[in-house]
Amino acid sequence: MSNDKPYSQLTVWLLAVRDHRDRAAFGDMFDHLAPRLKGFVIRCGARPALAEEIVQDVMLTIWRKAALFDPHKAQASAWIYQIARNRHIDILRKENRPVPDELGEDPGTEPDATQILALEQETLHLKQAIAQLHPDQKEMIEKAYIGDLTHQEISAQTGLPLGTVKSRIRLGLGRLRKELKGLR
Amino acid sequence: MSAITHHIPDPMIAAYAAGSLPHAFSMVVASHLSLCRDCRAALGAHQAVGGALLEEATAVAMSQNAKSNLMARLDEPAAPEPVYDAKGIFPGPVMQSLKGRPPRWKTLGMGVKQNILFEDEMGSARLLYIPAGQAVPDHSHSGLELTLVLQGSFSDETGRFGVGDVEIGDETLEHTPVADAGDPCICLAATDAPLRFKAFMPRLLQPFFRI
Ligand SMILES: [Zn+2]
Numbered sequence: 001m002s003n004d005k006p007y008s009q010l011t012v013w014l015l016a017v018r019d020h021r022d023r024a025a026f027g028d029m030f031d032h033l034a035p036r037l038k039g040f041v042i043r044c045g046a047r048p049a050l051a052e053e054i055v056q057d058v059m060l061t062i063w064r065k066a067a068l069f070d071p072h073k074a075q076a077s078a079w080i081y082q083i084a085r086n087r088h089i090d091i092l093r094k095e096n097r098p099v100p101d102e103l104g105e106d107p108g109t110e111p112d113a114t115q116i117l118a119l120e121q122e123t124l125h126l127k128q129a130i131a132q133l134h135p136d137q138k139e140m141i142e143k144a145y146i147g148d149l150t151h152q153e154i155s156a157q158t159g160l161p162l163g164t165v166k167s168r169i170r171l172g173l174g175r176l177r178k179e180l181k182g183l184r
Numbered sequence: 185m186s187a188i189t190h191h192i193p194d195p196m197i198a199a200y201a202a203g204s205l206p207h208a209f210s211m212v213v214a215s216h217l218s219l220c221r222d223c224r225a226a227l228g229a230h231q232a233v234g235g236a237l238l239e240e241a242t243a244v245a246m247s248q249n250a251k252s253n254l255m256a257r258l259d260e261p262a263a264p265e266p267v268y269d270a271k272g273i274f275p276g277p278v279m280q281s282l283k284g285r286p287p288r289w290k291t292l293g294m295g296v297k298q299n300i301l302f303e304d305e306m307g308s309a310r311l312l313y314i315p316a317g318q319a320v321p322d323h324s325h326s327g328l329e330l331t332l333v334l335q336g337s338f339s340d341e342t343g344r345f346g347v348g349d350v351e352i353g354d355e356t357l358e359h360t361p362v363a364d365a366g367d368p369c370i371c372l373a374a375t376d377a378p379l380r381f382k383a384f385m386p387r388l389l390q391p392f393f394r395i
């Protein structure tokens with residue numbers, strides 16, 4: 001494990017906000033994240049004015065809910081993605097989406113920095129896999145994750161690398177679990 | 185928790201993450217995700233895909249004062265948001281829908297009771313209470329129906345469903361679920377279309393019972 005900047009920048013910012021209520025880190029994160037979020041939310045179908053409102057709401061939610069961010073369980077970008085989708089829908093529906101209960105630690109696993117790194121590693125592989133998709137495949141994936149496809153439409157799309165992604169994450173976590181057990 | 189054998193199909197978990205499921209289905213999916221580590225891992229994978237797409241979204245400039253406006257709001261007190269934790273057999277998403285109160289059962293006859301939790305033009309969700317040994321009236325579906333077991337179990341032509349299991353029914357499934365011996369079976373059921381009961385009650389009465 002390299003000690004040189006082991007976590008992604010987004011994770012570093014989020015942890016600074018979570019653990020130290022670090023406004024400077026939050027400001028830097030805003031500069032990086034807000035324009036991308038705005039682009040993403042517009043892709044999700046919001047007009048620019050509403051998109052900006054949603055971005056502000058998402059950023060404020062990140063600030064307020066940072067205590068819930070656990071890099072052992074979710075990559076920073078994955079956590080932010082879910083907040084962005086939830087807030088977008090809550091604002092449109094004016095009603096809170098049902099969200100699952102927090103699950104405790106997986107029996108047999110101790111939260112550990114290697115877990116975080118493994119998840120970040122997965123994110124890198126994932127980005128590479130997405131980058132290698134055919135443009136039309138990529139568009140289909142995008143549509144699915146911006147809420148543009150119903151689940152029937154998603155299930156009709158065969159050949160999406162979702163299964164691979166899922167098994168990768170599971171394999172990664174499974175391997176990690178074994179390694180952790182070996183350490184004890 | 186380890187005994188769950190009937191899960192949410194993967195595309196539906198992706199659709200849940202993306203927010204494209206009807207609210208009633210989201211309640212069932214979020215409830216199952218509260219009980220099932222496997223599907224939770226799948227949700228994590230889908231969120232990761234969403235996150236990867238978000239990170240490489242084309243940047244669109246925010247308006248000039250956006251940042252200073254937001255930084256000025258960081259100390260604003262957040263409006264208190266009620267948090268509904270799981271209580272007894274009911275996962276958080278069900279408690280949220282019940283607004284933290286116990287269910288208010290309405291009798292449907294034969295000991296079967298229900299509590300409608302949610303209804304809109306996209307579908308409805310309700311809790312069902314079925315005494316042991318009692319058949320849920322034979323019904324066919326005109327749409328998609330998700331049934332999550334919260335207490336007890338039921339069996340039908342397709343298998344046995346215990347706590348945490350989800351049965352997915354559509355036009356092709358005509359079945360007679362029967363609550364197994366033991367505790368009364370309590371389920372969270374969501375549908376995107378009105379159910380058509382064949383024998384249990386006259387069709388005319390359906391709007392009255394909203395089944
Ligand atoms: Zn499951």
